[in-house]
Amino acid sequence: DGGITQSPKYLFRKEGQNVTLSCEQNLNHDAMYWYRQDPGQGLRLIYYSQIVNDFQKGDIAEGYSVSREKKESFPLTVTSAQKNPTAFYLCASSIVRGSAFFGQGTRLTVV
Amino acid sequence: DQQVKQNSPSLSVQEGRISILNCDYTNSMFDYFLWYKKYPAEGPTFLISISSIKDKNEDGRFTVFLNKSAKHLSLHIVPSQPGDSAVYFCAASAGAGGTSYGKLTFGQGTILTVHP
Numbered sequence: 001d002g003g004i005t006q007s008p009k010y011l012f013r014k015e016g017q018n019v020t021l022s023c024e025q026n027l028n029h030d031a032m033y034w035y036r037q038d039p040g041q042g043l044r045l046i047y048y049s050q051i052v053n054d055f056q057k058g059d060i061a062e063g064y065s066v067s068r069e070k071k072e073s074f075p076l077t078v079t080s081a082q083k084n085p086t087a088f089y090l091c092a093s094s095i096v097r098g099s100a101f102f103g104q105g106t107r108l109t110v111v
Numbered sequence: 112d113q114q115v116k117q118n119s120p121s122l123s124v125q126e127g128r129i130s131i132l133n134c135d136y137t138n139s140m141f142d143y144f145l146w147y148k149k150y151p152a153e154g155p156t157f158l159i160s161i162s163s164i165k166d167k168n169e170d171g172r173f174t175v176f177l178n179k180s181a182k183h184l185s186l187h188i189v190p191s192q193p194g195d196s197a198v199y200f201c202a203a204s205a206g207a208g209g210t211s212y213g214k215l216t217f218g219q220g221t222i223l224t225v226h227p
Contacts, residue, residue, distance in 0.1 A: 006154075033215060042117075042200060042219035043155070058214070090154050092215075097204055099145055100215055102154030 003027065006091050006103035012111050013078070013085065021076045021106045023091035032074035033092040033100060036060065043090065049074055078108065086110050114138045115203050117218035124225050130188040132221050134201035137182065141203040141216075146175060146186045149198045149220070158199075159186070191225045198222050 004025040013019045023032065031050045035043040035058075045058030049068040063082025068074055074093075078085045088107050092100040116135045124130045132146075142163035147155035161168040161175045161184070168175050174187045188195055198220045205214065 004154075035217070040120075043217040045214065045216065048214055056214070059216075088152070092154070094215075097143060099157040099160055100202075101157070102147075104154050105152065107152070 004091060004093050004101050004103040006089075006106050008106060009104065011106055011108045013108060015110055016080045018077055018079050019108065021078070021089055021091075021108070023074045023076065023103060024072055025074075025093040025101075026072060027093055027101060028071070029093035029095055029098075029101075030071070031094045031098075031100075032068065033094075034058075034064070034066065034074070034076045035090045035092065037088045037090060037105075046076065046089075113219075114141075115201060115216050115218040117199075117201060117221050119221050120219070121222040121224070124191045124223065126193055126225055126227050127190045130186075130191045130195065130223055130225065132186040132188075132199050132201075132223065134184045134186075134218055135182060136184075136203050138203070138205065138216075139182070140205040142206040143204040144175070144177060144184050145202045145204075145215070146173075147200045147202060147217075148195075149200060155200060188223075191223075193225050193227050196223055196225050 007022045033048040034046040047066045049055035065077045090105050092102045094100040145160040146158040149155040159170050159173045177184045200220045202215050202217045
């Protein structure tokens with residue numbers, strides 16, 4: 001079945017550590033996105049990519065990094081520079097300018 | 112700078128009645144709009160979209176209306192069902208020629224509760 005898969009579902013990070021969230025899609029979509037959701041807030045865009053080897057910063061890119069070496073994969077690294085990383089992270093993919101399909105999310109908690 | 116705004120954090124409706132969810136935007140480059148439904152701890156699921164060349168799009172119980180001059184869109188759900196209870200997000204995408212081409216910007220969401 002085609003879809004978008006995020007892993008892990010839950011992730012715990014110690015302060016000062018970098019962690020990488022995985023996002024894989026087999027929908028043959030060119031565009032991929034990372035969003036962050038905090039309690040009571042909407043989805044805020046971290047990074048997006050419309051093509052392999054290219055990506056753009058979203059509204060809250062500070063403290064995050066991404067890569068897009070393959071069409072199917074768009075991993076997000078939460079670095080130690082991100083001061084408040086505890087949140088629900090959502091990855092999505094779409095044809096460019098189409099409706100986005102979302103993964104089930106990763107809940108990251110700093111301990 | 113919140114370019115897509117959903118000013119009502121919550122909406123409560125009786126089963127069988129109409130639910131109307133509203134969304135305003137400020138960026139005149141937006142020309143494609145979408146509505147998503149989200150349950151807790153899950154990813155949003157796509158509901159319906161509309162291009163700026165249209166002012167209405169219908170899909171079953173869901174209808175989206177777009178008023179470009181007012182930079183306003185709304186989602187109507189008729190009749191509302193208890194299973195529709197969820198958070199609803201509107202989203203917008205800008206057309207070619209701008210730096211935000213292809214980027215999906217979301218509103219804050221509206222919690223819809225449909226009572227039996």
